[in-house]
Amino acid sequence: xxxxxxxxxxxxxxxxxxxxxxxxxxxxxxxxxxxxxxxxxxxxxxxxxxxxxxxxxxxxxxxxxxxxxxxxxxxxxxxxxxxxxxxxxxxxxxxxxxxxxxxxxxxxxxxxxxxxxxxxxxxxxxxxxxxxxxxxxxxxxxxxxxxxxxxxxxxxxxxxxxxxxxxxxxxxxxxxxxxxxxxxxx
Numbered sequence: 586x587x588x589x590x591x592x593x594x595x596x597x598x599x600x601x602x603x604x605x606x607x608x609x610x611x612x613x614x615x616x617x618x619x620x621x622x623x624x625x626x627x628x629x630x631x632x633x634x635x636x637x638x639x640x641x642x643x644x645x646x647x648x649x650x651x652x653x654x655x656x657x658x659x660x661x662x663x664x665x666x667x668x669x670x671x672x673x674x675x676x677x678x679x680x681x682x683x684x685x686x687x688x689x690x691x692x693x694x695x696x697x698x699x700x701x702x703x704x705x706x707x708x709x710x711x712x713x714x715x716x717x718x719x720x721x722x723x724x725x726x727x728x729x730x731x732x733x734x735x736x737x738x739x740x741x742x743x744x745x746x747x748x749x750x751x752x753x754x755x756x757x758x759x760x761x762x763x764x765x766x767x768x769x770x771x
Contacts, residue, residue: 609742613751616733620754623726624672627757630719631666631675634682637715638663641689641708655692659685672755679719686712723757730754 642656662685666678693705734753737746746752 606745609745610749613736613742613746613749616729616736617751619729620726620733623722623729626722627675627719627726630715630722631679634712634715634719635663635667637708637712638682638686641705641712644705644708655685655688659689672757676758727756730756 638659642659659682662678662681666675666682669675669678736742737751737753
């Protein structure tokens, strides 16, 4: 009788551990999917920005045809962002685009007719909205990553995380140069 009671207790404990393990694994999968979904929102907004930039550049080109260097710089930055594969590459390319756009806006200040153009204003409004969306998407991504990273580092979940290959993920961080004002030389 005592032997059977011992086996029942052992089976109950094993059952609890198995149920807990399944719950933990499913929770890690859910967090992992949240991080991927959040990252895709950043990519969506970066793609929106990439789609807007050629229209903006072409509008500005009509007014400022002699500002070739800034247009090339913006086109190169756009290409770098489009080709970025990792979070760090995207962050660096994003900073490059932000700098090029800042220089473009300084140039636009010299063309009052351009600033009054309806197409230009609409494109700038869409670009400003996109910049805000990118900022919000990054914030949301970093919040999801924080929750995920806490989950995979807490004991005893860390055991299952390591066992099933759930590793800490990187935050979307700005480059060290992000705080510097862009240089514009005429």
